[in-house]
Amino acid sequence: MPGPFGRTPFTQKPQFRTRVHVGNSLCQGLRFAAYPCNGTWYDAVSGVEASLTAAVAFGTSSLPTKNGWSNRGDQIAGVTSGHFKFPIGLPVDHIVGAFSVFIESSPVINASARATTGKVFATGEGVTGSGFSFGFDDVTTVNNGFAIVSNTGGAGTTISSTSNILGSNSETFIHRIAACYDGTNCRLHANGVFDKTASMTAPVTAANRRTHVHSTSNTADNSGSQVCASVILAWNRALTDEEVREITLNPWQVFAPIARKIYFQNPASCALTGTVTTATETDIVTGGKTIILTLTNDTWVASGATFDAQRQNIIDGIDSAQAEATGWDATVKATQGVAGVVRTSNTVVTITLDAQATYNITATETITATIPASALTGGSAIIATPTFDVTPVGVTGNPWNYYAQLRRMAA
Numbered sequence: 373m374p375g376p377f378g379r380t381p382f383t384q385k386p387q388f389r390t391r392v393h394v395g396n397s398l399c400q401g402l403r404f405a406a407y408p409c410n411g412t413w414y415d416a417v418s419g420v421e422a423s424l425t426a427a428v429a430f431g432t433s434s435l436p437t438k439n440g441w442s443n444r445g446d447q448i449a450g451v452t453s454g455h456f457k458f459p460i461g462l463p464v465d466h467i468v469g470a471f472s473v474f475i476e477s478s479p480v481i482n483a484s485a486r487a488t489t490g491k492v493f494a495t496g497e498g499v500t501g502s503g504f505s506f507g508f509d510d511v512t513t514v515n516n517g518f519a520i521v522s523n524t525g526g527a528g529t530t531i532s533s534t535s536n537i538l539g540s541n542s543e544t545f546i547h548r549i550a551a552c553y554d555g556t557n558c559r560l561h562a563n564g565v566f567d568k569t570a571s572m573t574a575p576v577t578a579a580n581r582r583t584h585v586h587s588t589s590n591t592a593d594n595s596g597s598q599v600c601a602s603v604i605l606a607w608n609r610a611l612t613d614e615e616v617r618e619i620t621l622n623p624w625q626v627f628a629p630i631a632r633k634i635y636f637q638n639p640a641s642c643a644l645t646g647t648v649t650t651a652t653e654t655d656i657v658t659g660g661k662t663i664i665l666t667l668t669n670d671t672w673v674a675s676g677a678t679f680d681a682q683r684q685n686i687i688d689g690i691d692s693a694q695a696e697a698t699g700w701d702a703t704v705k706a707t708q709g710v711a712g713v714v715r716t717s718n719t720v721v722t723i724t725l726d727a728q729a730t731y732n733i734t735a736t737e738t739i740t741a742t743i744p745a746s747a748l749t750g751g752s753a754i755i756a757t758p759t760f761d762v763t764p765v766g767v768t769g770n771p772w773n774y775y776a777q778l779r780r781m782a783a
Contacts, residue, residue, distance in 0.1 A: 385602055392416050394627045397620055403462035404583065404606035405626055406534055413456045413585045413604075416627055417463055422456035423583060456585040458694040464606045465495050465503065465581040469574055473506045473520070474550040474619055477601035493604045494584045495575075496523075502578040505761065506551055516540060520551035520558055522575045529572040537562045546602075548620045554610040564620035566613060640670035642743050642756040648725065649758075653765045655705065659727030663690070665741060667719040670750040675715050682747040684711035686721065689742040689753075698732040700739055737762045 385407050392399050405416040413422040477492045496503035504522045517533040531551070538547050550561040558572040585604065603623050611619070619626070646662035648655075655661050665686075673679050687708050692700035704725065712724045741756040748754065 385624060389414055389419075390416055391419070391578060391628045392626055395704045396625055398615060399608040399626050401609040402605065402626060403460060403467060403608050404604065406585065406604045407602060413458075413558070415458065415462060415583075420458055420460060420462060422458045423584075442746045445542075458583040460593050461581060462495075462583050463608075464583055466577055467495075467503075467575060467606070467608045468577045470553055470555045470608065471504065471575065471612045472550065472605075472607040472609065472616075473504070474548070474605040474611075474616070475506060475601055476546060476548050476603045476623060478546050492585070492601050493606070495606075496578070496581055496584075502576050503580050504553075504575045506549075518547075518549050518560070518562070520553075520560065520572070522553075522573050528575075531558050531560065531568075531570045531572055533562060533567050537567050544747075545547065548623070550611070550616050550620070552610040552616065559610075559613075561613075561616045564617045566616075579740065638646055638669050640748070640750050640752065640754055641668045642670075642741070642754045643665065643668070644741050644756040644758060644760065646722070648739075649760045651760070652763050653731065653733055654716070656700075656725065656728050656731045656762055659725050663723040663725070663741065664745065665723070667748070667757055669745075670748050671718045672721060673747055673749055674768040679715045679747070680710070683713040685744040686713055686723070686747055689744050690723075691737040691740055691742065693740065694733075694735065696733045696735070696737065698730055700731075700733075700737050703728045703731045733764045734764065735764060 384411070389409055392402055392405050403417060406413050406422075407416075408414075409421075415421070419485040450565050461534065473493060475492050491505050491507035493507070494503065494562060496505065496685060502523055505518065506518070508518050514639075516536045516538045518538065519530055519532040521530045522528040531550075538549075539545065547562050550560070552559045553572055553574075555574060556571060557569050559569045560567040572767050585601070605619070605623060605626060643666045644663065645666065648661040648663045651661050687705060687710065692705075694700075696702065708723075708726055712726055714722050714724070716722050738759050738761050739761045743754040743756060745753045761770035
């Protein structure tokens with residue numbers, strides 16, 4: 373039966389379009405949350421996807437494990453030329469004061485082959501300068517660092533990380549880097565660890581400011597930044613150091629958890645019916661009463677030799693709560709033939725009781741049927757319900773029953 377809805381937080385890149393997780397405090401002020409999806413970049417905040425400015429393949433980069441972030445194949449995507457541009461102004465394009473930006477990314481090539489700064493993300497417009505950009509800083513030497521730039525093309529500021537903060541040959545590894553601007557100073561973080569802080573000019577807006585991914589510039593449709601990335605996040609506030617560490621450990625948590633149904637299997641059961649449910653002592657002596665065992669959410673083992681081998685175990689599981697010297701356990705359970713146990717269907721077994729001439733009780737017996745695990749495909753024993761009683765025959769009531777009992781005793 374269907375159970376309650378469960379929600380599983382993302383721990384890796386979603387493989388489909390989703391939205392941001394509004395219930396996560398890290399989504400407060402989140403204005404851009406983009407990841408590669410179906411051959412383009414998709415922003416989960418606005419629900420808008422970018423367009424590729426050149427007819428090139430949306431490639432992937434295979435990078436080894438570094439800093440605890442394992443290589444995940446198609447989750448690290450890049451282009452060799454062209455770039456992605458979002459066609460309309462997004463919420464991130466209106467950030468003019470405090471902001472934070474986070475990326476999981478890597479340069480594809482080192483400085484010796486790179487023509488310019490390896491920007492991963494940029495939001496801006498025109499030569500007058502606006503917005504900000506974020507990417508890797510190893511243009512002239514292998515600095516193995518990164519940089520945040522405000523108002524490229526205008527009176528902006530560039531803040532570069534400490535040289536070699538990303539380690540030697542940074543282009544061969546995945547990195548999670550962040551920049552947090554509080555309106556005066558900007559803090560840089562590399563893989564969750566604080567690097568440095570410096571004053572920075574606030575980004576400004578512009579009418580045609582747009583967001584670019586993999587572009588060499590945040591002011592024009594330039595191509596070929598030669599970086600790969602898997603997620604880009606931007607806020608209109610400065611994250612705290614603790615929030616940077618938390619988002620670094622799992623950036624995917626900002627995306628809406630998967631809603632899924634959880635199904636619970638109803639427990640197996642067995643219903644006991646048949647003519648035995650109204651049996652008296654005389655009926656057991658005479659024989660012919662039936663015990664019908666019907667399963668729910670389980671089945672009997674396969675018919676033929678497999679089931680036949682379980683017939684005695686089924687008989688042995690039908691037990692009396694009493695201990696009469698000539699009662700159920702001493703007569704019926706001890707002598708009932710297996711031929712009377714028939715697998716009627718996958719879920720039904722019918723037991724036809726043999727005649728038991730020596731059966732003789734002085735008090736009512738309560739009989740319980742426990743289906744052995746070995747007789748069931750589910751592999752777990754089941755107690756059938758309900759129990760049934762066998763009532764003794766005495767002097768009271770119909771006198772012919774008394775005479776019948778005397779005849780049995782004489783025999």
